[in-house]
Amino acid sequence: MSHYHPLTLDEAVALARSIPNHFSEQAELLSEEIGDGNLNLVFRITDAKTRKGIIIKQALPYAKVVGESWPLSLDRARIEREALQIQYALVPDLVPAVFNFDNDLAVTVMEDLSDHTIMRKGLIDGHHYPLFAEHIGKFIAHTLFYTSDLGMNQQQKKEQLARFINPDLCKISEDLIFEDPYRDSPNNNIPESIRTDAEALWNDKELKLEIALLRESFLTHTEALLHGDLHTGSIFVTASSTKVIDPEFAYYGPMGFDIGAVIGNLLLNYAAQPGWSATANKLNSQREFLLQTILNVWEHFESNFIALWNRDIVDITATTPGYQDIYIQKILRDTIGFAGAKMIRRIVGLSHVADVDTIEDEYVRIHAQRTALRIGTSLVKLGRKATHIQEIITIAKAAVLEEVRQ
Amino acid sequence: MSHYHPLTLDEAVALARSIPNHFSEQAELLSEEIGDGNLNLVFRITDAKTRKGIIIKQALPYAKVVGESWPLSLDRARIEREALQIQYALVPDLVPAVFNFDNDLAVTVMEDLSDHTIMRKGLIDGHHYPLFAEHIGKFIAHTLFYTSDLGMNQQQKKEQLARFINPDLCKISEDLIFEDPYRDSPNNNIPESIRTDAEALWNDKELKLEIALLRESFLTHTEALLHGDLHTGSIFVTASSTKVIDPEFAYYGPMGFDIGAVIGNLLLNYAAQPGWSATANKLNSQREFLLQTILNVWEHFESNFIALWNRDIVDITATTPGYQDIYIQKILRDTIGFAGAKMIRRIVGLSHVADVDTIEDEYVRIHAQRTALRIGTSLVKLGRKATHIQEIITIAKAAVLEEVRQ
Numbered sequence: 001m002s003h004y005h006p007l008t009l010d011e012a013v014a015l016a017r018s019i020p021n022h023f024s025e026q027a028e029l030l031s032e033e034i035g036d037g038n039l040n041l042v043f044r045i046t047d048a049k050t051r052k053g054i055i056i057k058q059a060l061p062y063a064k065v066v067g068e069s070w071p072l073s074l075d076r077a078r079i080e081r082e083a084l085q086i087q088y089a090l091v092p093d094l095v096p097a098v099f100n101f102d103n104d105l106a107v108t109v110m111e112d113l114s115d116h117t118i119m120r121k122g123l124i125d126g127h128h129y130p131l132f133a134e135h136i137g138k139f140i141a142h143t144l145f146y147t148s149d150l151g152m153n154q155q156q157k158k159e160q161l162a163r164f165i166n167p168d169l170c171k172i173s174e175d176l177i178f179e180d181p182y183r184d185s186p187n188n189n190i191p192e193s194i195r196t197d198a199e200a201l202w203n204d205k206e207l208k209l210e211i212a213l214l215r216e217s218f219l220t221h222t223e224a225l226l227h228g229d230l231h232t233g234s235i236f237v238t239a240s241s242t243k244v245i246d247p248e249f250a251y252y253g254p255m256g257f258d259i260g261a262v263i264g265n266l267l268l269n270y271a272a273q274p275g276w277s278a279t280a281n282k283l284n285s286q287r288e289f290l291l292q293t294i295l296n297v298w299e300h301f302e303s304n305f306i307a308l309w310n311r312d313i314v315d316i317t318a319t320t321p322g323y324q325d326i327y328i329q330k331i332l333r334d335t336i337g338f339a340g341a342k343m344i345r346r347i348v349g350l351s352h353v354a355d356v357d358t359i360e361d362e363y364v365r366i367h368a369q370r371t372a373l374r375i376g377t378s379l380v381k382l383g384r385k386a387t388h389i390q391e392i393i394t395i396a397k398a399a400v401l402e403e404v405r406q
Numbered sequence: 407m408s409h410y411h412p413l414t415l416d417e418a419v420a421l422a423r424s425i426p427n428h429f430s431e432q433a434e435l436l437s438e439e440i441g442d443g444n445l446n447l448v449f450r451i452t453d454a455k456t457r458k459g460i461i462i463k464q465a466l467p468y469a470k471v472v473g474e475s476w477p478l479s480l481d482r483a484r485i486e487r488e489a490l491q492i493q494y495a496l497v498p499d500l501v502p503a504v505f506n507f508d509n510d511l512a513v514t515v516m517e518d519l520s521d522h523t524i525m526r527k528g529l530i531d532g533h534h535y536p537l538f539a540e541h542i543g544k545f546i547a548h549t550l551f552y553t554s555d556l557g558m559n560q561q562q563k564k565e566q567l568a569r570f571i572n573p574d575l576c577k578i579s580e581d582l583i584f585e586d587p588y589r590d591s592p593n594n595n596i597p598e599s600i601r602t603d604a605e606a607l608w609n610d611k612e613l614k615l616e617i618a619l620l621r622e623s624f625l626t627h628t629e630a631l632l633h634g635d636l637h638t639g640s641i642f643v644t645a646s647s648t649k650v651i652d653p654e655f656a657y658y659g660p661m662g663f664d665i666g667a668v669i670g671n672l673l674l675n676y677a678a679q680p681g682w683s684a685t686a687n688k689l690n691s692q693r694e695f696l697l698q699t700i701l702n703v704w705e706h707f708e709s710n711f712i713a714l715w716n717r718d719i720v721d722i723t724a725t726t727p728g729y730q731d732i733y734i735q736k737i738l739r740d741t742i743g744f745a746g747a748k749m750i751r752r753i754v755g756l757s758h759v760a761d762v763d764t765i766e767d768e769y770v771r772i773h774a775q776r777t778a779l780r781i782g783t784s785l786v787k788l789g790r791k792a793t794h795i796q797e798i799i800t801i802a803k804a805a806v807l808e809e810v811r812q
Contacts (some may be wrong), residue, residue, distance in 0.1 A: 149625045154580060155573035162568040167561035174560060179723055205727060212726040216733075219555045222626050317585055320618040321611060327622075 003104055004074060006041055007058055009033065016045035016054050019099045019109060023047055023054075038064045039072070039248075044112060053112035055096070058105065059248075063172075073168045076248045077106035082163065083250035084110070086225065090142045094135055096243055113243050116236035123232060123269045124355055126286060133293045135242035136235070136262055137300020144255045145308045147225035150318055161222055166251040169228070170218075173249065177341055178215035181349045182208050190348050193362070194369050198348045201377070210380045214337045222252035230261040231342070231353075232269070256334025262297055263335065263392065264342030264376070265353070266290050270396060271343075271372035272355040274364055283400070291393050298335070298389040302328060329387070336386045340379025347372050367403050374399040409510055410480060412447055413464055415439065422451035422460050425505045425515060429453055429460075444470045445478070445654075450518060459518030461502070464511065465654075469578075479574045482654045483512035488569065489656035490516070492631065496548045500541055502649055519649050522642035529638060529675045530761055532692060539699045541648035542641070542668055543706020550661045551714040553631035556724055567628055572657040575634070576624075579655065583747055584621035587755045588614050596754045599768070600775050604754045607783070616786045620743045628658035636667040637748070637759075638675070662740025668703055669741065669798065670748030670782070671759070672696050676802060677749075677778035678761040680770055689806070697799050704741070704795040708734060735793070742792045746785030753778050773809050780805040 007015070009031040016031075017023060028048040035042035035057075043056040059077035063070040081101045088095040096111035122129065145151040147160065180187040183202055190198045201207060227234070228249030236243040270290040283291070306324065313319060318327075346353045347369050356372065359365035378395045413421070415437040422437075423429060434454040441448035441463075449462040465483035469476040487507045494501040502517035528535065551557040553566065586593040589608055596604045607613060633640070634655030642649040676696040689697070712730065719725060724733075752759045753775050762778065765771035784801045 149622070154625060155577055158571045158573045158576065162571045165564045165568045167564045170564065171561055183722070208726045209728045209732075212723045212729045213732065215721075215723050216555075219560060220628050222628050315621075316589070317614075317618045317621050320614045322615045323618045326615075326619065 012043035012056050013045055053114055055110050055112050058107045074106040078103050079166050079250055080248035081108040083247035087143050090146050091139050094139045113236045116238050119235040119237045120232040128289050129237050132242055133296030134300050137297050138304050139244055140258055140301050141304030144224040148223055150315055161252045164251050169249045170251055176350050177345045181345045187350045188348055189350050193366050197373055207377055214341055217254045221254040223255050226253045226258050230258045231265040254334050255331050257338045259335040260338025261342055263294050264339035266294050267375055268353050269355045272368045333383050333386050336379050337383025340376040343372050343376030371399050371403045418449035418462050461516050461518050464513045480512040484509050485572050485656055486654035487514040489653035493549050496552050497545050500545045519642045522644050525641040525643045526638040534695050535643050538648055539702030540706050543703050544710050545650055546664055546707050547710030550630040554629055556721055567658045570657050575655045576657055582755050583751045587751045593756045594754055595756050599772050603779055613783055620747055623660045627660040629661050632659045632664050636664045637671040660740050661737050663744045665741040666744025667748055669700050670745035672700050673781055674759050674778055675761045678774045739789050739792050742785050743789030746782040749778050749782030777805050777809045
């Protein structure tokens with residue numbers, strides 16, 4: 001780590017210029033730092049004429065979260081970059097290309113996706129992404145299958161697992177998702193208006209038991225190389241393209257954690273929608289789109305995963321009749337449980353989502369928070385008993401109806 | 407690995423002499439190689455006068471199994487030695503002390519246990535070990551609890567897990583326990599007299615499905631640092647002492663795998679006993695002892711484990727009411743499943759046990775093999791549904807009765 005230092009804008013330009021066959025020698029390169037400065041520096045270097053760009057991401061040795069500083073290993077830049085490369089090799093259409101890296105500087109040089117929008121922002125702005133479910137279902141199925149004991153040599157998987165030991169970032173997930181929201185922790189960020197709802201979580205024994213079991217799965221089930229933080233802020237979209245970025249939380253964990261992250265974040269946007277058309281007794285179109293997307297995400301995941309299994313299974317034992325059904329049911333149950341846990345932590349935990357927090361009308365915002373907590377709690381409790389993805393839809397609709405009634 | 411070479415007897419003596427405060431300078435040291443030469447060299451260096459000894463264990467870069475040579479990483483000597491040291495720190499009365507080591511030479515210098523007997527041999531000779539259950543229950547509870555997310559910092563556990571990635575030796579377990587016995591593999595060693603019994607395993611869909619699930623648990627559930635090969639040949643005993651040796655298969659896996667190994671091997675000896683007293687309609691005393699020992703092993707494990715949990719739990723979330731009961735039930739279920747799998751592989755798989763194979767009378771031997779297969783199959787099928795350790799006893803007794811009837 002001896003020559004680590006945060007890059008200057010000029011150093012970033014020089015690094016960009018050194019990438020072969022990207023910018024012409026005469027190009028006038030513009031440089032800007034576009035990160036939020038909390039965890040990483042992110043430079044965008046752009047050719048002033050062609051508008052062609054490149055991204056340089058550099059890890060900082062700490063996390064700034066609500067003013068606090070939290071030391072973080074720079075090795076996470078290597079983990080993120082290696083995860084990107086593994087994912088790119090599997091689904092190159094859905095992951096930015098890595099052009100170069102420097103482990104000592106904790107730097108990755110990668111494809112610029114300026115023509116895409118962060119999906120969370122797009123959803124908040126009311127956009128629909130009809131190809132998203134197909135894309136993300138494919139991403140999840142391929143990246144999970146081919147990094148698991150099902151789809152790769154089991155000895156190589158163990159070596160790969162050791163390269164993705166990611167204690168610092170796993171610690172963030174362990175605390176912020178599975179621990180703090182379920183007790184009166186100073187790390188929580190609880191809006192005063194829903195304080196009693198938060199306290200109800202702390203007294204819900206059934207909920208806390210299920211959370212303990214989900215946490216155990218997160219800590220001990222090394223099924224596949226996860227993205228580890230697959231919310232809608234880690235996904236770039238256009239009408240025709242989806243790109244998954246920022247796998248710095250990558251580690252070997254339970255497959256349902258990634259799928260649950262996608263679904264939980266779609267449901268947070270769902271909870272944040274203003275409305276149920278009481279006269280028509282139906283959901284508004286954004287909510288309809290979100291629920292349909294959730295079904296489609298699961299179905300694309302499942303059909304892709306089964307197709308890969310039937311074609312490329314490595315593990316003879318996994319071809320035992322009946323095993324695939326049990327395996328997929330387990331992923332479904334984990335998915336539903338983790339989706340619920342991800343929703344709850346975004347309402348009462350340290351880090352919230354803009355979908356809910358940017359709602360200006362306090363009355364609407366409180367309703368959104370309660371709806372999210374209601375859906376999240378129901379999903380966590382359903383998890384181990386679930387048999388079909390449709391149960392999520394039933395819960396989501398019921399939660400909205402109940403909110404409307406109050 | 408540059409200066410690795412198999413030690414000579416003289417080099418072993420010199421190494422022994424270099425251990426501080428062990429042998430006097432004037433001691434006349436006798437040296438013998440007592441290993442079976444299949445995986446390791448084992449030197450015993452003894453002071454001719456005092457009879458005080460020391461053991462030097464050196465890994466060989468291959469395994470010789472039924473004439474075949476199989477390359478094996480020398481790093482397993484480091485893994486074995488580090489596992490011994492971790493276990494010794496936790497239960498020093500139950501593990502040989504490590505005096506020195508050399509990773510390049512793949513050598514560990516440790517306490518001589520010549521006054522102890524290998525437990526498998528002791529059982530074959532008809533001895534009872536009344537303190538064994540208490541000792542091994544304590545060993546398992548302490549070594550599993552304090553290396554798991556329950557009993558140690560969860561970030562340090564991840565780093566420790568990475569040091570115990572043990573692909574070569576896990577591969578042996580994966581193939582020989584969970585794969586080969588369930589198909590017509592050239593690695594199997596099937597006595598011709600029970601060929602039809604072996605073929606029945608290959609056609610037993612329920613059994614194979616449960617084995618696939620046990621294999622998945624072995625591959626992906628990183629609960630605790632296991633011994634990994636805890637059969638009665640890895641345990642030294644006297645009437646008053648128990649020492650667990652040879653953890654070269656150590657890795658992070660499901661807790662039930664270690665407990666199941668102990669119980670499965672006790673049941674193999676049980677199956678190998680000649681008799682049921684038909685007139686008295688009761689088990690012979692060795693069988694009574696073995697069944698009682700199995701109950702006691704579980705009960706000592708469970709009471710130790712719960713006491714450690716209630717005293718030294720690290721994970722706040724694990725204190726959630728109801729969680730401990732679910733956790734222990736899961737260990738019980740895994741234990742029963744793995745015990746069964748361990749029995750089956752020792753009858754039809756590559757590597758057998760002397761308890762059964764040294765029975766001279768072919769009729770008695772075949773009955774022992776069938777009894778072991780019957781118990782093993784029943785345990786594997788019971789596993790996921792089990793609720794009490796007593797169910798093992800019921801199955802073991804029923805299998806003997808059925809054998810007697812035939």
